[in-house]
Amino acid sequence: MDKLAVLIPAFNESQTIKKVIRNVQSATEKIDGTKIYVYDNNSSDDTATIAKEAGAVVRHEYTQGKGAVIRRMFREIDSRVYIMIDADDTYPVEAIPEMYERVIKHNADMVVGDRLSSTYFEENTRPFHNIGNTIVRGTINLLFHTQIKDILTGYRAFSYRFVKTFPVLSRGFEIETEMSIHATEKKMSVENQVIEYRDRPSGSESKLNTYSDGYRVLKTLAKLFRIYHPLAFFGGMSIALFTVSVFAFWLRVFVPFWHTGKVDNFPTLIVAAFVAMAGVTSLFSGLILDAIQSQERRNFEFELQRVHENENINSKL
Known part of the structure; x- marks a missing residue:
């Protein structure tokens, strides 16, 4: 059983994956028993090769979609603490030790990397993403009576309890919505941690489609409200x-x-x-x-x- 498992889902991230892995290695050097896992989701570039050369444990998920990748990660890996971070170099790895400590010392089941309370709206150049984040956050906090500050962030820490009891139903980017609602409805301990956000580097493209993925997020929200209430x-x-x-x-x-x-x-x-x-x-x-x-x-x-x-x-x- 790992002490800390850093989970990096990746799809065509050859431009940034090496930097992310190196930065994570540097940020976790004082946490013994850390392993970095990169799950490649049918990349057509050299993402998997670069990740392996950088020192990560590389595995493959051939069913397309972030939800499918996370399902495989949660099923295969046993760790006391899990930290999930995107491979696009938009999140500060310096926050990892504090997120880890919140799970260990505060018994938090999920720590949410809160972009929206810091630099997200200034750094993100896609205005409809900003509007969508605000709408989803407000709707979920209203319907489910929660205080999660950033519903759609891909930067989170989890306890073993959360990972092994979370039923992954979604296949795409709506998985973050599902995580947030599951933690709230199951009365798990959730903490918000403000992080600095930076937009993707030039040449790196987001896999998130504002309209189709936004529709799926809202559809998931309605489905989960029907299930839980x-x-x-x-x-x-x-x-x-x-x-x-x-x-x-x-x-x-x-x-x-x-x-x-x-x-x-x-x-x-x-x-x-x-x-x-x-x-x-x-x-x-x-x-x-x-x-x-x-x-x-x-x-x-x-x-x-x-x-x-x-x-x-x-x-x-």
């Missing part, structure tokens, strides 16, 4: 359906009936009844799924205990 999700849908049933359909039948005593719009009355039934179904679906989610939370606590025991066993080997 089914009563709020389906209850809100139920209220919307009842509102439509009453104001769009039922009143058109009731008002003439009040004056004439006759039902003139039977088709409208039937539609109103079906929409109201859909609202009732949605409400009860939310109640049932909320009970299931409560049981899932209890089961997770038992799973956390099992993982903790495995951590103690592995640390003695």
Whole structure:
């Protein structure tokens, strides 16, 4: 079991990967038992060769997507502390020792490298990325009642407990959103650490597509809200359906009936009844799924205990 595993997912980062590895080696020289892992995700350049020559442990993930890479990393590597950093040389490796200490001494399960509270908006030259980060952060903090300062950052530290209980469902860049919500919903300890951000060097291109990846992030956000808060999700849908049933359909039948005593719009009355039934179904679906989610939370606590025991066993080997 490693003491510290530095995880670097990489896809066509030959321009910066050597510098990142050298900088990480320098920043972690006082942390014994550190290993640097580079997971190459089908790069068409010399990323893997350069990383190996620089002294990293190089492995390959052939399913395309950052989520697939992180799934492989978390499954294969056992370490007391994990630090994930991008291979594009945009994050300061000098923050690694402090992030490591927060996991070890504060028992933090996730330390978030917070770019948005420092230089991100000045350094990042892609305005729609700035807007997207702000929208996603505000929406998640509102819906999930959390105080994570940077939802989409790729610079994070994790505990063994987090890594071995995190179900990786996403395949792309929405994985950071999934991590943030998982930590919040499972009541894990999360700390924010302000870091300096610098934009990619000239010639290095971002793999993040503002529109398609932004859509996937928002889609993931909606899906996770439905999973973790089914009563709020389906209850809100139920209220919307009842509102439509009453104001769009039922009143058109009731008002003439009040004056004439006759039902003139039977088709409208039937539609109103079906929409109201859909609202009732949605409400009860939310109640049932909320009970299931409560049981899932209890089961997770038992799973956390099992993982903790495995951590103690592995640390003695």
